[in-house]
Amino acid sequence: MERTTIFWNHIKNYRWSYLIGFALLSISSLLQLLIPVLLGQFTDKLQSSLLNVQETIQFAVWMVVIGLGIAFFRSTSRIYLFRLSRMLETRVRGDLFKHWEKLSAQYFNNQRIGDLMSHAISDVGVIREVTMQGYFNIMEAILLIAVSVVAMVTTVNPWLTLVTMLPLPLLSILAYRFNGRIQKQSADMQSAISDLTSRVQEFTAGIRVVKAYVQEKEEQKLFEKDNEHAVKMNRIFVRTNSLFGSLSTGIVGFSFLVSVVMGGVMVLNHVITLGQFVAFNTYLSLLMGPIENLGKVVNLMQRGKASEVRIMEIFNTQPQVIDDMVANQDIQHIEGEIEFRDLTFAYPEEEDRPMLKNISLKVPKGSSLAIVGRVGSGKSTLTNLLVRLHNPPVGTLFIDGHDIHEIPLTTLRGQIGIVPQDQFLFSSTIRDNIGFDPNPYTDEQVVEASKVAQVYENIVEFPDQFETTLGERGVSLSGGQRQRVSIARAIIKKPSILIFDDSLSAVDTITEDLILEGLKSVMNKRTTIIIGHRISSVQGADQIVVMDEGKIIERGTHEQLLRRNGLYADLHHKQQLDQEAERQDGQDMERLQAAVLQEGASL
The missing domain is CATH 1.20.1560.10 (ABC transporter type 1, transmembrane domain)
Known part of the structure; x- marks a missing residue:
């Protein structure tokens, strides 16, 4: 109207x-x-x-x-x-x-x-x-x-x-x-009234943090002030x-x-x-x-x-991301070849501070790309541009040889599966969260996706199993379980491009290995982008790029990057030291427990 x-x-x-x-x-x-x-x-x-x-x-x-x-x-x-x-x-x-559904993510x-x-x-x-x-x-x-x-x-x-x-x-x-x-x-x-509603919403969403930091009285004062x-x-x-x-x-x-x-x-x-x-x-x-x-x-x-x-x-607020006039509605499928051509990108409110600078990168169809780097280096921004949560400059990002602006948003987002850093789950059943897609899925497909994501064993332990209703934002699950449900949600749609944005950070190394092993069949002949901090989760990728301050400073395979002794090798060395320290701490704890048991037996 x-x-x-x-x-x-x-x-x-x-x-x-x-x-x-x-x-x-x-x-x-x-x-x-x-x-x-x-x-x-x-x-x-x-x-x-x-x-x-x-x-x-x-x-x-x-x-x-x-x-x-x-x-x-x-x-x-x-x-x-x-x-x-x-x-x-x-x-x-x-x-x-x-x-609201049409407005860009930046608005919210x-x-x-x-x-x-x-x-x-x-x-x-x-x-x-x-x-x-x-x-x-x-x-x-x-x-x-x-x-x-x-x-x-x-x-x-x-x-x-x-x-x-x-x-x-x-x-x-x-x-x-x-x-x-x-x-x-x-x-x-x-x-x-809006201020009061926001205060209540923020309090209820962060109730666990409030209790953990004993801030009940302070929150009550803030609420009373708004009230x-x-x-x-x-x-x-x-x-x-x-x-x-x-x-x-x-x-x-x-x-x-x-x-x-x-x-x-x-x-x-x-x-x-x-x-x-x-x-x-x-x-x-x-x-x-x-x-x-x-x-x-x-x-x-x-x-x-x-x-x-x-x-x-x-x-009167217009969406920033819409199907452009140049969008080709005949494009109904994407194969998965990705190419960045000298891409420089800045958020609208920070145009004088580019988040990405002169990114040139090609990911062949069916191959895997890993992106590592320090916090704030632009890794997630790169993947957000792939699903057009923000608009990249015209002529800088291509999929299957088409400028991303030529691909209809429905086609683009419908064939990209993304596991974001924020593992948001809806207050519905586990099955509904895994099968969150316009296309209906069978129970067998939901179960198979949960097995690949290594969350099936956790789900069947619940009394209602896949019909278990989750709390607000999936709060009834642990951080690792939420990540794995999010992974299952991404892989069940069998997309042409899979993006894992630091999606294994909340699981232990053993579960990480199991997930990566299960994902091999899913990643086969499917373009995959993995953003991670653990070298163990990215070292098997066909190519690895290292980002720092919005630029690609290193690229190559795991072995090539180790030989260069750059930032990647430094991160790998530090993580090895951390793992060794964890193992040593574990061994010391075991020896201490054994000594305590022996002392108790002698008494």
Whole structure:
């Protein structure tokens, strides 16, 4: 849908439905105007002693019939119009989620989860209220005020009507004066709610860290601060809203006072009859509710405007990574040949600090590439460009001879299996996490993938095995188990290109060897990129590149790089020393335990 304005687009798209709802509401409003007429006639006949039992019953029957008619048409119109508001809520929330899915990963790096949740729940809820209560009250007020004023002028007295209505334009001035204040305070209140939501989300996600560092009191203080701020913003908003409502009610009450005093004088002077006086005040009573609701509507409209602005900011944010105009939709499969041609890349917010510099590298189809280097050397950035989480410069990255911008995103990402550093698992079953793909997988395929990833034995130990429901982000699994489930998720799709981004760091060396052995059949004739810190996990690759400060400083096989005595050889030597130290510590511990047991036996 067009992003000019949510409310206007909704009315334009459902104009005929709103016209039908307006017609139903009009019938209800017109029926309400019959009540003052009947009360006026009843009062005049009662005053003249011309009323008999039969006519009294007739008046009662007519009142009941009209009341039922009002109830039917008013309820029907409310149901009809409220249904449209629920449709808008569903559509906006759905469009919002779809738009989030299109946005680049970089967008979410700069957003708080609490803010996003507030947009999807609180802001969309306010928009629903505007189209539900706001539109209904506006329609009803316009109808009743317009028709009632005409009836009061034509059937009672134009001067009484004019004097009684004179204070009511003050409501427009009042609404104008409160307009900006209510809108700003509404935005501040929504922002405070977002802060509070973010605080709760962050606390629950990091509860184990909080407890491990005994930070419960500090977290409580931070929560209380955000909570008090939210209450303060809400209190300010409620205070302004209450003042506006009180002044609006006072103006309406003053109009009612004028009608009673002036109307009473007119009755005493025989300008109008007692029945007309009753009818006039009944008309005015009918107007009190809609006129008072106008104040609430103004408040609601300002809240709606603030929420609309926040949501429109999201809709107006364009994704940075999309299928380019040069994308060839005929490319439905990739073989796996990768080539970097003098690639230099910097993140948008750090354009003066390239993360990758002059990368030239070719990975033949079906071969394996290992990337090692210090933290922050650009290893993960290189693989993120392969799945276009960020856009590489045109003419610098090719797959199967095609510029990566020519390959449709669905094809590219559908045929690359990646195990990222952050092993994110969903709060669903283990089976659903392994089979996380648009294509359905059989139980046999899920089991086979788990065996290759060396996590099958762990899974079958759970009471529900593959139907075990994981906690938030897979917290019920250990770090190593999460990594292996992520590996199973990547290899089950049988991609043309496999990327392992430091995905064996949380497993021991024995499990690492088993996983690498199991992956040999998967990596066969499949292009594989392995990023790792352990030399043991990368030494079997067809080619190894060493990165430092965004550049490739060494390349070759394991044996070639050892002979060069460069950074790779230095890392290998240090890891060998660490392994030797671990073995020595283990042997010392065994000797100490043996000595303790021997000493205990001698005693």
